[in-house]
Amino acid sequence: xxxxxxxxxxxxxxxxxxxxxxxxxxxxxxxxxxxxxxxxxxxxxxxxxxxxxxxxxxxxxxxxxxxxxxxxxxxxxxxxxxxxxxxxxxxxxxxxxxxxxxxxxxxxxxxxxxxxxxxxxxxxxxxxxxxxxxxxxxxxxxxxxxxxxxxxxxxxxxxxxxxxxxxxxxxxxxxxxxxxxxxxxxxxxxxxxxxxxxxxxxxxxxxxxxxxxxxxxxx
Amino acid sequence: xxxxxxxxxxxxxxxxxxxxxxxxxxxxxxxxxxxxxxxxxxxxxxxxxxxxxxxxxxxxxxxxxxxxxxxxxxxxxxxxxxxxxxxxxxxxxxxxxxxxxxxxxxxxxxxxxxxxxxxxxxxxxxxxxxxxxxxxxxxxxxxxxxxxxxxxxxxxxxxxxxxxxxxxxxxxxxxxxxxxxxxxxxxxxxxxxxxxxxxxxxxxxxxxxxxxxxxxxxx
DNA sequence: CCCTTTCTGTATCGATGACTACATAAAAGA
DNA sequence: TCTTTTATGTAGTCATCGATACAGAAAGGG
Numbered sequence: 038x039x040x041x042x043x044x045x046x047x048x049x050x051x052x053x054x055x056x057x058x059x060x061x062x063x064x065x066x067x068x069x070x071x072x073x074x075x076x077x078x079x080x081x082x083x084x085x086x087x088x089x090x091x092x093x094x095x096x097x098x099x100x101x102x103x104x105x106x107x108x109x110x111x112x113x114x115x116x117x118x119x120x121x122x123x124x125x126x127x128x129x130x131x132x133x134x135x136x137x138x139x140x141x142x143x144x145x146x147x148x149x150x151x152x153x154x155x156x157x158x159x160x161x162x163x164x165x166x167x168x169x170x171x172x173x174x175x176x177x178x179x180x181x182x183x184x185x186x187x188x189x190x191x192x193x194x195x196x197x198x199x200x201x202x203x204x205x206x207x208x209x210x211x212x213x214x215x216x217x218x219x220x221x222x223x224x225x226x227x228x229x230x231x232x233x234x235x236x237x238x239x240x241x242x243x244x245x246x247x248x249x250x251x252x253x254x255x256x
Numbered sequence: 257x258x259x260x261x262x263x264x265x266x267x268x269x270x271x272x273x274x275x276x277x278x279x280x281x282x283x284x285x286x287x288x289x290x291x292x293x294x295x296x297x298x299x300x301x302x303x304x305x306x307x308x309x310x311x312x313x314x315x316x317x318x319x320x321x322x323x324x325x326x327x328x329x330x331x332x333x334x335x336x337x338x339x340x341x342x343x344x345x346x347x348x349x350x351x352x353x354x355x356x357x358x359x360x361x362x363x364x365x366x367x368x369x370x371x372x373x374x375x376x377x378x379x380x381x382x383x384x385x386x387x388x389x390x391x392x393x394x395x396x397x398x399x400x401x402x403x404x405x406x407x408x409x410x411x412x413x414x415x416x417x418x419x420x421x422x423x424x425x426x427x428x429x430x431x432x433x434x435x436x437x438x439x440x441x442x443x444x445x446x447x448x449x450x451x452x453x454x455x456x457x458x459x460x461x462x463x464x465x466x467x468x469x470x471x472x473x474x475x
Numbered sequence: 476c477c478c479t480t481t482c483t484g485t486a487t488c489g490a491t492g493a494c495t496a497c498a499t500a501a502a503a504g505a
Numbered sequence: 506t507c508t509t510t511t512a513t514g515t516a517g518t519c520a521t522c523g524a525t526a527c528a529g530a531a532a533g534g535g
Contacts, residue, residue: 041511080515081514083512086513
């Protein structure tokens with residue numbers, strides 16, 4: 038059961054986490070092998086033996102991100118009782134992580150490879166596929182809301198989903214530009230005020246009234 | 257008046273435009289000198305003589321972008337008669353340019369340098385400052401709306417401005433991921449439905465009713 | 476004409492990019 | 506102990522990065 042040869046001298050999980058942070062902060066092309074080996078505390082041969090290469094390491098780092106800091110989106114969309122609560126929790130939970138000073142700001146999937154040279158198209162496409170997955174999860178949750186009678190059948194699920202995905206992606210840019218949690222919270226308040234059926238004469242950016250759902254905790 | 261030495265053999269303006277397109281498509285770090293000289297149809301010494309270097313060329317390309325494809329934002333915020341019309345025109349005009357197949361998708365200021373290696377921090381900060389300028393223009397226009405009585409004094413200009421900036425930035429990511437004009441238009445419809453005072457029982461994503469302002473042209 | 480000035484193309488520069496050859500070290504199996 | 510297997514650290518590989526040295530070409534001034 039124990040592997041045959043010389044045991045690895047570093048913690049693979051910890052090294053992967055460190056790599057994730059660097060990629061998250063500087064993006065794929067902005068991160069060099071020297072940056073990675075420095076942050077991971079290992080030499081290039083160890084990196085290649087354990088992870089295969091820069092691109093493979095990046096993909097694993099994205100996976101790890103999805104299982105940790107990026108897990109709030111699927112969690113909220115899966116576990117919250119209503120579509121509205123799911124979308125709102127998705128936005129607020131992510132906003133919290135986007136500004137956590139313990140790690141880089143914003144979302145790694147949005148910021149780490151928005152553009153690239155043709156040589157790295159695979160990496161770009163990989164993150165693009167991750168974002169498409171988020172869109173699909175949002176759409177699916179809204180569709181379920183329609184099926185369960187929470188949302189009217191007249192609601193354009195496609196459009197509403199794209200709208201909240203836009204908010205989610207835009208929040209990453211705002212966080213990366215230094216907008217803090219109060220700022221992001223105010224943005225989400227505004228974004229939730231146009232939930233279908235929200236009876237607002239003055240919405241969250243003005244004097245609140247007649248919101249049919251109370252805001253979720255934002256600490 | 258004619259310069260002393262050998263005349264330049266290429267059109268500086270045209271070369272700058274080509275450089276802008278490449279930076280727009282691939283980002284600052286994703287673009288190499290070879291990419292630039294190839295697209296501009298010149299050799300490195302000509303590039304350095306005419307523009308100074310990669311970073312200086314990028315800054316000029318961003319300037320050029322601001323005077324052309326990026327000019328819709330300040331135009332809308334300056335010229336539209338009401339704050340609401342200004343914000344809506346800003347979003348719709350930009351959406352049109354974001355998906356124009358004649359050039360790269362999305363906004364160069366949002367996509368060309370969201371993250372970077374420490375060596376290129378200046379470039380990142382430069383674009384970040386450009387985005388801050390957009391935020392300030394939006395805030396100023398909303399503030400003017402309050403002063404002119406269009407918006408209630410209870411409206412949180414800071415929050416509403418951040419909200420529409422988030423939409424604007426998010427649209428770039430959507431466009432870059434392949435969302436077309438109909439998709440972006442639907443997102444903007446939703447975003448405008450939570451304008452303060454919008455009396456919507458069903459908003460743009462459902463069955464529209466009682467919108468106090470008609471949508472602006474979206475072709 | 477020559478001189479100065481500026482631009483152009485070739486052919487690089489040193490630095491850094493991702494990646495690896497190789498000898499050695501540390502474990503298990505025999 | 507000896508072999509096999511895998512990981513490690515040193516020291517490189519080749520390609521490409523942004524940026525230039527240099528010689529010649531194309532203009533104006535004299």
